[in-house]
Amino acid sequence: MTASLHQLALAEPFRIAHGVxxxxxxxxxxxxxxxxxxxxxxxxxxxxxxxxxxxxxxASPADLPRTARLALNLLDHEIAARAAGRPLAAWAEERLGxxxxxxxxxxxSLGIPDDLAPFAEKVASLARQFRVLKLKLGSGDLGLDLAxxxxxxxxxxxxxxxxxxxxxxxxxxxxxxxxKLMDYRPxxxxxxxxxxxxLEAWRDLRAELPAGAPPIYAxxxxxxxxxxxxLAAVVEGVNVKLLKCGSFDGAVAMVAAAREHGLGVxxxxxxxxxxxxxxAAHLAPWADWIDLDGHFHLxxxxxxxxxxxxxxxxxxxxxxxxxxxPR
Ligand SMILES: [Mg+2]
Numbered sequence: 001m002t003a004s005l006h007q008l009a010l011a012e013p014f015r016i017a018h019g020v021x022x023x024x025x026x027x028x029x030x031x032x033x034x035x036x037x038x039x040x041x042x043x044x045x046x047x048x049x050x051x052x053x054x055x056x057x058x059a060s061p062a063d064l065p066r067t068a069r070l071a072l073n074l075l076d077h078e079i080a081a082r083a084a085g086r087p088l089a090a091w092a093e094e095r096l097g098x099x100x101x102x103x104x105x106x107x108x109s110l111g112i113p114d115d116l117a118p119f120a121e122k123v124a125s126l127a128r129q130f131r132v133l134k135l136k137l138g139s140g141d142l143g144l145d146l147a148x149x150x151x152x153x154x155x156x157x158x159x160x161x162x163x164x165x166x167x168x169x170x171x172x173x174x175x176x177x178x179x180k181l182m183d184y185r186p187x188x189x190x191x192x193x194x195x196x197x198x199l200e201a202w203r204d205l206r207a208e209l210p211a212g213a214p215p216i217y218a219x220x221x222x223x224x225x226x227x228x229x230x231l232a233a234v235v236e237g238v239n240v241k242l243l244k245c246g247s248f249d250g251a252v253a254m255v256a257a258a259r260e261h262g263l264g265v266x267x268x269x270x271x272x273x274x275x276x277x278x279x280a281a282h283l284a285p286w287a288d289w290i291d292l293d294g295h296f297h298l299x300x301x302x303x304x305x306x307x308x309x310x311x312x313x314x315x316x317x318x319x320x321x322x323x324x325x326p327r
Pocket of ligand 1: 164166190191219220239
């Protein structure tokens with residue numbers, strides 16, 4: 001097995017409540033002609049060079065940072081699935097014991113804008129293809145957050161809007177913000193409060209939400225399968241990402257737990273190449289929403305995998321394993 005780091009430049013800086021990025025690093029591992037990828041995100045504070053060194057020091061996989069664990073796990077799946085001539089989704093179906101549903105419509109995410117006029121144009125343009133758009137909020141300016149949603153709703157009257165706050169609202173502000181944003185008919189609100197506040201703050205938020213409030217999904221508060229049962233009473237759904245779980249197996253387990261507890265599933269990704277987003281997309285048939293557009297943020301995506309049709313629907317590659325190939 002060989003491992004290497006790849007620097008992926010972003011097409012334009014991407015701003016969310018956690019900060020601004022202009023490039024991301026991914027770890028790629030390769031064996032027997034199979035390649036798998038896992039991204040580093042600034043949020044987890046894992047050092048790429050140190051992670052690569054740990055990986056090459058033949059430490060036990062369980063002791064490795066999550067980016068390395070995910071890359072190795074995906075490589076194992078890729079090798080096994082390619083040998084069996086079947087897609088990664090076939091393994092997920094067996095493990096879940098649930099028939100695949102139609103994949104949810106594709107979604108594109110918009111970072112926090114500096115200027116609302118070009119933002120409105122971008123929303124209108126994306127809405128011509130995609131039925132779902134995700135708006136990043138938590139700018140630190142509640143007036144700007146409200147303006148972002150108001151402008152987007154005007155630019156895309158029929159589009160489903162997912163509002164992702166990335167924990168950017170204070171628990172005292174969050175209920176009022178959700179109340180105010182109900183006018184714009186959001187499909188759901190993701191991680192309105194910071195994960196450091198814990199379950200008590202989620203309970204308080206739930207108690208203060210009006211009837212008819214949009215579904216609330218946890219993202220940063222829902223890292224792995226263990227978080228699902230305790231969140232089940234306070235949210236309507238969870239955001240499942242391969243990196244959070246540190247493995248494809250862990251993400252499948254999280255989807256299973258969400259289903260068992262009656263929670264919705266938003267399948268997400270990080271900023272990563274199509275090799276990464278295509279691996280995650282194999283879970284789309286068991287998700288209610290997908291947010292698999294991390295590769296669109298890259299200036300130069302060096303893999304080809306999932307695509308979106310003219311009507312925004314997800315198109316999986318017709319190849320075994322992950323199914324992504326170098327461009
Ligand atoms: Mg999120």
